[in-house]
Amino acid sequence: MGTHKKISKIAMSMVVVISGFATVVSTAAISAEKKSRAEWKKEYVRPSEIPFPKENPYTAAKADLGRTLFFDPRLSGANYISCGTCHNPSFARGDGLAKGIGHAMTKLGRRTPTILNLAFGEDLMWDGRFETLEQQALGPMSAPVEMNQNMKAIVAELQQIPEYQTLFNVSFPGKGITVENIAKAIATFERTVVSGVAPFDRWGAGDDHAISTSAKRGFDLFNNKANCVACHSGWNFTDSSFHDIGMPDKDIGRGKVVPGVVVMQHAFKVPTLRNAVERAPYMHDGSLKNLYSVVEHYDNGFVTRPSKSEEIYKLKLTSVEKTDLVEFMKTLSSKDAPIAFPRLPAYDQTVAGSLNVSPAAGPSAGSTANRVPKGACNSFLMHYIPCSK
Amino acid sequence: MKTKILACAMATLFVVAGAAPVTAEVVINQKAKKFDKKKIEIKKGETVKFVNSDSISHNIHSRSAGYKFDLGVSKPGTTASKVFDKAGKFKVRCAIHPKMKLTVKVN
Structure with a gap:
């Protein structure tokens, strides 16, 4: 949400006098984003294909392997948490909790973000500390408070599973099971997780009956008075930007990753609104229970401080307008087909052996042991759990 | 007399020019x-x-x-120079919008 700018063609001319000569160095016209409903619709057309990086191109085998790994709890230290535990398809790839739950029931510092549409994202996680999905895949897996997986042990553990050896050799010929290839496979799968066609998309394509009159008014508000479009722009309803939206907690978010930049203090990633209605509660701290609460926050519920985004200001919405905005956001949810969970590869049945996994019982919450050890405290971990001094 | 004034003005001009050498300037526009x-x-x-x-x-x-x-916040219609x-x-990059990326090669 943000400032409804009404800058109508302000012509800006800068004249600089250098050594007695007047030189026009810049003339820029700033046009207001004043568009018709039909023009705004064009801004939200779904893309025709998913982008994959040249360093990790798509193959069907790799995506299938990544999907299997994503739902395999053996990728956690105690073998009971998979990526899919928190990024649950039934909750639009979130977990339905205010704060995530990690290893040994450790309560994490932020709400679990969705993995929907991350192929189109930039700088991942609430604080953007991972530049690529490959990095992101390994972060929670190795974090002691999340999946608590020893990354050296995971390779040996997967090598005990003959089918994984086959699957990795098919996807990564001559390289097999490595930490890097685990990340590449999971990232490839995650890029295929794209929200389906929603009523809004059908409306945009010409079906005038696909959404309600209230939702249509909400769309107009979204792009004008409420100016949600300042950040939730494009088909994915996010521009991947970071803003301090005035949540009252003390978490400085992006500020730890980009210290020294005022507007990055208390700033967090703008999430997609696709399928958001299934992902309550909301915001990075999970403090708002429904979308109406979210609209109330942007209307007049934020705190003001030096880092507050320029796009956040009092909207003065009526109760009908708030309802219209919620009705519009509800139209962004696709009714996707149920997810088929993969059959997980079995351990080798031909030789005797025992598993060596991390203990399920972790340190109790609040104890000094439940801190990132001094020296290991880095930008990957420090926001989840206090660092030892 | 006019000649003296002109000479004086030109001298001043060159002193100013000498004090602040003119350097090239590249303009980068930020839009959409x-x-x-x-x-x-x-x-x-x-x-x-950088023109916003x-x-x-x-x-x-x-x-x-x-x-x-860090050049700080640049509001619409303003410029920031480096x-x-x-x-x-x-x-x-733009700290707010990470998809805005520019590589500057300084020789």
């Missing part, structure tokens, strides 16, 4: 959450002027090793 260029090449000591032609604020900064800087006084290749 994009820079109008992805890469530029400049000489050491030259200035890059968008209807939202931007914040030019760099986290390049050994050359971090003199690149060190040779190298630097990544410049």
Whole structure:
């Protein structure tokens, strides 16, 4: 949400006098984003294909392997948490909790973000500390408070599973099971997780009956008075930007990753609104229970401080307008087909052996042991759990 | 008399010019959450002027090793300038909008 700018063609001319000569160095016209409903619709057309990086191109085998790994709890230290535990398809790839739950029931510092549409994202996680999905895949897996997986042990553990050896050799010929290839496979799968066609998309394509009159008014508000479009722009309803939206907690978010930049203090990633209605509660701290609460926050519920985004200001919405905005956001949810969970590869049945996994019982919450050890405290971990001094 | 005034004025002009040598300036425009260029090449000591032609604020900064800087919030219609006084290749981004990326090669 943000400032409804009404800058109508302000012509800006800068004249600089250098050594007695007047030189026009810049003339820029700033046009207001004043568009018709039909023009705004064009801004939200779904893309025709998913982008994959040249360093990790798509193959069907790799995506299938990544999907299997994503739902395999053996990728956690105690073998009971998979990526899919928190990024649950039934909750639009979130977990339905205010704060995530990690290893040994450790309560994490932020709400679990969705993995929907991350192929189109930039700088991942609430604080953007991972530049690529490959990095992101390994972060929670190795974090002691999340999946608590020893990354050296995971390779040996997967090598005990003959089918994984086959699957990795098919996807990564001559390289097999490595930490890097685990990340590449999971990232490839995650890029295929794209929200389906929603009523809004059908409306945009010409079906005038696909959404309600209230939702249509909400769309107009979204792009004008409420100016949600300042950040939730494009088909994915996010521009991947970071803003301090005035949540009252003390978490400085992006500020730890980009210290020294005022507007990055208390700033967090703008999430997609696709399928958001299934992902309550909301915001990075999970403090708002429904979308109406979210609209109330942007209307007049934020705190003001030096880092507050320029796009956040009092909207003065009526109760009908708030309802219209919620009705519009509800139209962004696709009714996707149920997810088929993969059959997980079995351990080798031909030789005797025992598993060596991390203990399920972790340190109790609040104890000094439940801190990132001094020296290991880095930008990957420090926001989840206090660092030892 | 007129000749003396003209000579005096020109002398003043050259003193001013000598005190503040004119350097080249490259203008980068910000519009629709994009820079109008992805890469530029400049000489050491030259200035890059970032013009915000968008209807939202931007914040030019760099986290390049050994050359971090932050130009602060640039509101719509304003400009922010940076003199690149060190040779190298630097990544410049908008802190708010990470998809805005510019590589500045300083020779």
